[in-house]
Amino acid sequence: MAQQTPVRPLGAPGDGAMIDEDWEALRFRVHRSAYREPGVFAEEIARIWGHTWLYLGHETEIPKAGDFKTRTLGGRPLIFCRDADGEVRVFFNSCTHRGTVLCRHSEGNTKFFQCFYHAWAFSNSGELAALPGDDAYPDDPAFRASMALRQVPRLQIHEGFVFIAFDPDVPDLLTHLGPAAHYMSLTAKIGERGMTTLPGVQLYSVKGNWKLAVENAMDGYHFAPTHNTFVGYLRETGFAVTDDDQYAYDLGGGHGLLVLTGHNGRIGMVWEPRFGEEEKERTAVKRRELEARLGPELAAEVADASRILFVFPNLLLFDLEALTIRQLEPVAADRTDVRAWQFVEVGEPESVRALRIKTMVSFVGPGGLATPDDIEAYEAVQRGIVATADAADPAHDWSDMSRGMANEKQGNQGRSIDEGAMRSFWRQWAHVVGASTSVAGAPPAGAPASGPAAAEAGE
Amino acid sequence: MSAVTAGNGSRGGVVKVESREVTRAEVEEFLYREAQLLDEWRLDEWFTLFEPDGRLEVPTTDWAGWDATTAGYFVADDYELIRARVKRLKSRKAHAENPHSRTHRMVSNVILLEAGAETVWITANFVIHRYRDGGAYTYVGRYEHVLKVEPDGLRFRVRRAVPVMESMDPGARLSFIL
Ligand code: FES
Numbered sequence: 115m116a117q118q119t120p121v122r123p124l125g126a127p128g129d130g131a132m133i134d135e136d137w138e139a140l141r142f143r144v145h146r147s148a149y150r151e152p153g154v155f156a157e158e159i160a161r162i163w164g165h166t167w168l169y170l171g172h173e174t175e176i177p178k179a180g181d182f183k184t185r186t187l188g189g190r191p192l193i194f195c196r197d198a199d200g201e202v203r204v205f206f207n208s209c210t211h212r213g214t215v216l217c218r219h220s221e222g223n224t225k226f227f228q229c230f231y232h233a234w235a236f237s238n239s240g241e242l243a244a245l246p247g248d249d250a251y252p253d254d255p256a257f258r259a260s261m262a263l264r265q266v267p268r269l270q271i272h273e274g275f276v277f278i279a280f281d282p283d284v285p286d287l288l289t290h291l292g293p294a295a296h297y298m299s300l301t302a303k304i305g306e307r308g309m310t311t312l313p314g315v316q317l318y319s320v321k322g323n324w325k326l327a328v329e330n331a332m333d334g335y336h337f338a339p340t341h342n343t344f345v346g347y348l349r350e351t352g353f354a355v356t357d358d359d360q361y362a363y364d365l366g367g368g369h370g371l372l373v374l375t376g377h378n379g380r381i382g383m384v385w386e387p388r389f390g391e392e393e394k395e396r397t398a399v400k401r402r403e404l405e406a407r408l409g410p411e412l413a414a415e416v417a418d419a420s421r422i423l424f425v426f427p428n429l430l431l432f433d434l435e436a437l438t439i440r441q442l443e444p445v446a447a448d449r450t451d452v453r454a455w456q457f458v459e460v461g462e463p464e465s466v467r468a469l470r471i472k473t474m475v476s477f478v479g480p481g482g483l484a485t486p487d488d489i490e491a492y493e494a495v496q497r498g499i500v501a502t503a504d505a506a507d508p509a510h511d512w513s514d515m516s517r518g519m520a521n522e523k524q525g526n527q528g529r530s531i532d533e534g535a536m537r538s539f540w541r542q543w544a545h546v547v548g549a550s551t552s553v554a555g556a557p558p559a560g561a562p563a564s565g566p567a568a569a570e571a572g573e
Numbered sequence: 574m575s576a577v578t579a580g581n582g583s584r585g586g587v588v589k590v591e592s593r594e595v596t597r598a599e600v601e602e603f604l605y606r607e608a609q610l611l612d613e614w615r616l617d618e619w620f621t622l623f624e625p626d627g628r629l630e631v632p633t634t635d636w637a638g639w640d641a642t643t644a645g646y647f648v649a650d651d652y653e654l655i656r657a658r659v660k661r662l663k664s665r666k667a668h669a670e671n672p673h674s675r676t677h678r679m680v681s682n683v684i685l686l687e688a689g690a691e692t693v694w695i696t697a698n699f700v701i702h703r704y705r706d707g708g709a710y711t712y713v714g715r716y717e718h719v720l721k722v723e724p725d726g727l728r729f730r731v732r733r734a735v736p737v738m739e740s741m742d743p744g745a746r747l748s749f750i751l
């Protein structure tokens with residue numbers, strides 16, 4: 115069989131690795147079964163979704179006592195609510211009697227969740243409040259207590275972002291987030307009076323593996339070719355997009371960050387002509403407000419560059435154009451549910467809010483001028499990668515992510531138009547899922563910079 | 574712009590604006606013609622159906638009447654963005670629609686809700702079948718349009734397509750005109 119590429123041959127994952135990293139050949143490959151195999155998917159749900167902090171939602175989605183949303187995470191139906199005392203609670207959405215989905219509405223406000231099957235009712239803090247025909251049950255408060263709604267084992271909130279874990283033994287949330295916590299805080303500091311999610315949630319599904327959505331977000335290389343028409347639109351409105359000064363950072367723990375300048379403008383932060391003259395003035399005022407409130411360094415960090423933050427495994431914060439929170443929910447190896455919220459400044463004028471929404475949804479979301487091409491790209495990957503399954507030459511069944519490895523080997527700051535952010539993601543993925551990795555040659559000695567500040571300090 | 578609500582404007586499928594009468598038949602003709610232009614991907618002609626300052630809106634599937642200044646949307650285009658969208662969709666580089674989807678629209682249940690001085694508010698139901706890459710998708714919803722009544726016909730002031738699905742199904746991204 116002809117070996118077409120000058121690389122060490124690797125077989126199928128059964129006798130080889132899922133990830134092939136070679137620092138001599140400057141090669142990084144991911145075996146395509148990682149996107150395809152139901153077995154891999156089951157491992158991910160068990161090992162990642164079952165044992166890691168997951169982004170559930172934002173506190174501002176349930177502002178008032180009694181507010182609730184129902185949402186599925188890692189395949190488990192949940193109730194995300196604020197109880198009568200104002201405390202955020204997350205329950206498994208399953209009646210403790212016989213398991214019926216307790217709340218079948220997607221959102222609302224209630225003091226009690228009542229199961230329609232046998233009419234048990236639970237308070238919004240989880241106690242069993244009504245038990246029809248309770249004379250047939252043990253006359254014992256411990257029985258009722260044992261039938262309280264099941265809460266998720268762990269719940270912690272960082273800057274209003276609510277995370278949960280189905281494993282009680284996960285480390286503290288801030289430990290899990292590491293440097294990513296800081297970048298979440300930056301987004302939370304934008305509004306003088308805070309930030310809030312808006313109603314009007316973009317709910318959509320893609321015919322692609324969830325990791326393809328992560329890769330796409332951490333991939334500056336695709337921007338110019340995939341978003342050719344969007345780049346054209348920006349040019350026509352007077353903004354020249356560039357690939358300069360776009361960097362990628364490995365924040366550890368699978369979290370990744372792209373820092374982008376010259377990518378496009380942002381409402382209230384970086385003006386561009388299509389935002390109009392009124393917004394130009396407001397941006398200058400806003401910049402001064404940020405500086406007065408946060409000091410020059412933090413203000414510069416918040417305002418002067420756009421960012422895409424990935425918090426392993428299911429949260430993406432797009433702080434470009436304006437802010438979008440995107441959550442990934444894997445449904446099957448080849449299907450992902452996506453939920454996206456617009457995250458806005460509290461109390462901004464209506465004209466600014468309208469501009470922000472228009473600008474945001476013109477780019478992001480399934481109806482925008484850019485996201486549909488991203489979705490097309492990763493759905494096309496999902497369709498294409500079956501071609502080489504069980505290929506006559508097993509060396510064909512790999513996806514290449516080696517772009518920029520020479521640069522990485524020299525210890526230089528990774529660029530967003532390289533594939534370094536994806537490589538860090540895949541290394542962490544393999545570690546958590548327990549997939550085997552083949553490493554040849556000597557990886558770079560120094561630890562990668564975990565953010566722009568760390569990069570500067572290291573210079 | 575508030576949501577279109579059921580009014581008492583229409584009697585026998587006719588409403589009167591200041592300048593003239595508008596019949597349901599005229600509105601139906603306008604909507605059928607639009608559906609044909611979109612199904613045939615004649616987007617430049619479709620764009621002429623908007624008045625200058627017209628808007629194109631698609632609210633999200635959790636929509637509860639919020640307008641595009643207070644809530645997230647799928648599409649919230651002003652006139653210039655509609656123009657940009659048309660230009661994009663005509664490009665070979667609009668990868669999400671290259672090749673184009675095959676679409677097939679059915680419009681029915683046309684109701685004339687209310688007449689203003691120069692506009693008529695209408696609602697209609699739509700079913701759009703879309704085929705691409707071996708996939709078949711169905712979009713079901715209603716139109717809530719504000720139409721400017723011109724001497725020679727109708728133009729969109731607000732063209733709003735409200736999906737009634739619970740979410741956009743796998744593959745059902747809105748890379749075409751809903
Ligand atoms: S299953 Fe809920 S009350 Fe019986």
Ligand SMILES: [Fe+2]
Pocket residue numbers: 330336337340341484488
């Ligand atoms: Fe993209």
